[in-house]
Amino acid sequence: xxxxxxxxxxxxxxxxxxxxxxxxxxxxxxxxxxxxxxxxxxxxxxxxxxxxxxxxxxxxxxxxxxxxxxxxxxxxxxxxxxxxxxxxxxxxxxxxxxxxxxxxxxxxxxxxxxxxxxxxxxxxxxxxxxxxxxxxxxxxxxxxxxxxxxxxxxxxxxxxxxxxxxxxxxxxxxxxxxxxxxxxxxxxxxxxxxxxxxxxxxxxxxxxxxxxxxxxxxxxxxxxxxxxxxxxxxxxxxxxxxxxxxxxxx
Amino acid sequence: xxxxxxxxxxxxxxxxxxxxxxxxxxxxxxxxxxxxxxxxxxxxxxxxxxxxxxxxxxxxxxxxxxxxxxxxxxxxxxxxxxxxxxxxxxxxxxxxxxxxxxxxxxxxxxxxxxxxxxxxxxxxxxxxxxxxxxxxxxxxxxxxxxxxxxxxxxxxxxxxxxxxxxxxxxxxxxxxxxxxxxxxxxxxxxxxxxxxxxxxxxxxxxxxxxxxxxxxxxxx
Numbered sequence: 001x002x003x004x005x006x007x008x009x010x011x012x013x014x015x016x017x018x019x020x021x022x023x024x025x026x027x028x029x030x031x032x033x034x035x036x037x038x039x040x041x042x043x044x045x046x047x048x049x050x051x052x053x054x055x056x057x058x059x060x061x062x063x064x065x066x067x068x069x070x071x072x073x074x075x076x077x078x079x080x081x082x083x084x085x086x087x088x089x090x091x092x093x094x095x096x097x098x099x100x101x102x103x104x105x106x107x108x109x110x111x112x113x114x115x116x117x118x119x120x121x122x123x124x125x126x127x128x129x130x131x132x133x134x135x136x137x138x139x140x141x142x143x144x145x146x147x148x149x150x151x152x153x154x155x156x157x158x159x160x161x162x163x164x165x166x167x168x169x170x171x172x173x174x175x176x177x178x179x180x181x182x183x184x185x186x187x188x189x190x191x192x193x194x195x196x197x198x199x200x201x202x203x204x205x206x207x208x209x210x211x212x213x214x215x216x217x218x219x220x221x222x223x224x225x226x227x228x229x230x231x232x233x234x235x236x237x238x239x240x241x242x243x244x245x246x247x248x249x250x
Numbered sequence: 251x252x253x254x255x256x257x258x259x260x261x262x263x264x265x266x267x268x269x270x271x272x273x274x275x276x277x278x279x280x281x282x283x284x285x286x287x288x289x290x291x292x293x294x295x296x297x298x299x300x301x302x303x304x305x306x307x308x309x310x311x312x313x314x315x316x317x318x319x320x321x322x323x324x325x326x327x328x329x330x331x332x333x334x335x336x337x338x339x340x341x342x343x344x345x346x347x348x349x350x351x352x353x354x355x356x357x358x359x360x361x362x363x364x365x366x367x368x369x370x371x372x373x374x375x376x377x378x379x380x381x382x383x384x385x386x387x388x389x390x391x392x393x394x395x396x397x398x399x400x401x402x403x404x405x406x407x408x409x410x411x412x413x414x415x416x417x418x419x420x421x422x423x424x425x426x427x428x429x430x431x432x433x434x435x436x437x438x439x440x441x442x443x444x445x446x447x448x449x450x451x452x453x454x455x456x457x458x459x460x461x462x463x464x465x466x467x468x469x470x
Contacts, residue, residue, distance in 0.1 A: 003331065078452035079445045080410035083424060087445055090437040179315070186317035190416065197320050210327050217320055225315035 009209040032199030039185040046121025055132025076126035116188035135166030175232040269426025283348035288355025313353035362397030
């Protein structure tokens with residue numbers, strides 16, 4: 001166990017040969033962290049909106065929409081995320097019509113980033129959909145009937161009665177899903193997005209001082225997780241519906 | 251799509267099967283190891299000793315807030331370093347998976363044990379059962395039924411997660427397909443095959459779990 005810890009690796013900001021570093025590794029970690037946040041945030045937009053739609057579909061009586069929802073969840077949950085990443089990146093552009101495929105490969109700025117966002121978003125949407133469905137189904141049928149009896153159209157029943165309640169119930173599992181997307185964003189490194197984990201790997205290759213970089217990344221991941229959990233706990237307390245128990249975080 | 255080449259898939263079946271062998275081996279040992287460590291962690295977590303329960307909780311929260319890829323990197327470099335000699339990627343990655351899965355298994359088992367109503371525990375105590383008897387005959391059988399489907403689902407997730415060994419180049423199912431895909435420039439054929447195989451296996455696993463759940467309902 002004689003590892004030479006050299007924390008100065010993490011603080012290299014300029015080309016400073018005196019402390020033995022040739023690259024601004026500090027900025028590498030910072031920029032990696034930025035990309036991690038960017039991928040996670042952008043993918044969450046897709047995951048939340050598409051996931052809500054899928055979840056609603058699965059609670060409808062319409063067999064076609066219900067089937068679409070079920071099919072979506074089945075497909076996206078039973079293929080490993082990494083394989084999905086490769087399919088989106090390497091196979092998807094080939095399946096598009098010629099021009100669209102060329103645009104995705106050549107015209108689109110930072111294609112790795114957008115592919116990662118699309119992949120993580122659509123994958124997490126299947127998980128969010130399950131949470132939304134569970135939330136809606138946990139509301140007693142009486143509420144739905146009451147809303148219908150008041151003359152609301154089906155869309156209004158969801159908009160004004162079912163969704164506002166279910167979103168508040170499912171805050172803990174949705175927080176887990178968001179943290180899941182945040183952690184899974186590390187898979188973007190396999191298609192060349194230089195996010196946090198990729199940058200630490202790169203620092204390891206440049207300096208052979210990998211443990212310092214891994215430690216920094218670990219602390220950043222834990223920090224964000226802790227902050228998100230703390231914020232969501234406050235939010236959960238604020239919007240809690242009196243007399244209703246939220247679905248346990250899982 | 252027109253030049254989709256099925257021959258390349260058929261030709262590479264033996265090579266892919268070798269990769270699948272490693273995937274299944276890794277999954278199996280990670281489940282066994284993860285369950286063993288997970289039981290210990292869950293018992294620690296539920297123990298009346300504050301420091302023990304705190305230590306287990308810290309372990310679980312630590313591993314649950316890190317991406318699996320980063321944990322694989324950590325152990326891939328850490329294990330040979332601690333042992334002072336190269337041990338091969340497989341063992342390093344296996345240890346990473348065991349440590350990571352244990353955190354999730356611990357939470358599942360804790361939830362399962364806590365889902366047994368306290369009335370049951372009191373009833374056992376009133377009958378004069380010792381702590382061990384109470385656990386063995388009253389609490390654990392019920393907890394086991396409640397957590398069985400979730401444990402099995404977690405095993406499927408683990409099966410999918412083993413594909414992440416790609417980042418350290420261990421030759422599992424996905425990497426084997428990847429090698430063929432890049433060698434013969436047949437990305438579409440190979441990746442679609444991989445996706446389909448994973449899909450069928452995971453779906454069959456999930457259907458079995460559903461069936462099992464119907465046959466042995468948790469009775470709550």
